[in-house]
Amino acid sequence: MNLPLAIIRPNYLSTVGDRMVAAKPVRHGRWLMEAAAIRKYRPQEMQQQRDGAVLRFR
Secondary structure (H helix, E strand, C coil), X not given: CCCCCCCCCCCCCCCHHHHXXXXXXXXXXXXXXXXXXXXXXXXXXXXXXXXXXXXXXX
């Protein structure tokens, strides 16, 4: 079975759209960790950033 080689794209966060896609699972994870059943296991974020800061990242 021949699998295609992975292509490394070092500029994958170069557009606002890329950064929006990257931020979405982080927001979802934060939302999940707010559930009462697992709130006590919620990790402490090392460097929490607002979405605006992530979207401006370059």
